[in-house]
Amino acid sequence: MELMFTGTGDGRGIPSIGCKCERCKLARKEGGKNRRRTVSFIVKNQTDTIIFDSPSSIGVVLNEHRIFHISAIFLSHKHFDHVGGITAFEYWPVKIPVYGNMSVLGNFEITDRLYENCEFHVLHDRKSVKVGHIKVTPFQVSHKVPTFGLVFREAEKRVVHFSDKAGSELSDYEKRLVKTADVTIFHAPRYEGGKDHIDVLGVIGIAKKYPSTRFVISHIGHNNLLHDDLVEKIAPFENIIVSYDGMVVKL
Ligand SMILES: [Zn+2]
Ligand SMILES: [Zn+2]
Ligand SMILES: [Zn+2]
Incomplete structure (x- = not known):
């Protein structure tokens, strides 16, 4: 599997408008x-391409990365920085399956054109979906609105993507996921003082407990440190990576 961090900024992105x-x-x-688009993430293997979240920049991202085939789109939750670009797919040449919980699918207007171009499927907690050889399992994470993180599995490789998750407490289920993951991704807009999202200090606390898992920080906001400063600050923790737009991790 190849993990593409195509957008690594929080809801404002960096630079933030008006700031x-x-x-x-x-x-x-x-x-x-230091320039970060609102958050988007793509998982690829030789045959399939999965898009996780569809921010307003998704069209630019797909053009820039020359992506002409999409196997499925998954939406984590209804916050606009994660779904605001879904209407771009009104113009996709073939029908795409789109997965999300009722809160997200019922929250944006499904226009006639979007309805014709997408098949909408409701996700259920811990009920897996197969996309080619990749098994995708949603799991509920605590956030302001109903939110699904996703586990991507192919052969023995596992990626756990928490999307927006509040706090640094993990449930027993989440602990097991993190322990057996090759890569775990957290959204940490701030270095410290996160409320509706985990912060970087929270990720460090978790990463210390699971030394054999690699952690990636994404969804970074303008209140966080500059990229190089953040990299320097977490350098003592060798299993944490600070993402940037365009970063690729191969498994
Ligand atoms: Zn967000
Ligand atoms: Zn700013
Ligand atoms: Zn959110």
Whole structure:
């Protein structure tokens, strides 16, 4: 499996519109790894391509990465930074299966064109869906609204993607997932002081307990540290990676 971190910013993205903070100014001026689109993630193997969340930038992402085949789209929850670009698929040339909970599927207007181009499927907690050779299992995570994280499994490889998750407490089920995962992804907009989302300090606390799992931090906000500063700060924790737009992890 190949994991593509196509957007690694929080709901505002960086630079954030209307913001003149030093980090946004630098991102505007220099771009590079300090510039982050709203969050999107793609899992690929030789035959299948799965899109996880569809922010407003999804069209640009698909064009930039030359993606012409999509096997399925999964939506984690109804927050607009995760689903605001779904209407881009009104124009996709073939019908795509779209999976999400009732809260997300019932929350955006399914236009006639979108309905014709997408097959909508309701996800249920811990009920797996097969996409080619990749098994995708949703699991409920605590957030402001009903939210599913996803486990992607192919052969013996496992990726656990929490999407937006509040706090750093893990349920017993989540602990087992993290322990057996090759890669675990958390959304940490802030370095510390996260409320509706885990923060970087929370990820560090978890990563220390599971040294054989690699952790990736994504959904990073303009209040967090600059990319290089964040990388330096977590350097002592060798199993944590700070993502950036365009980063690819191969398993
Ligand atoms: Zn979000
Ligand atoms: Zn800013
Ligand atoms: Zn959210």
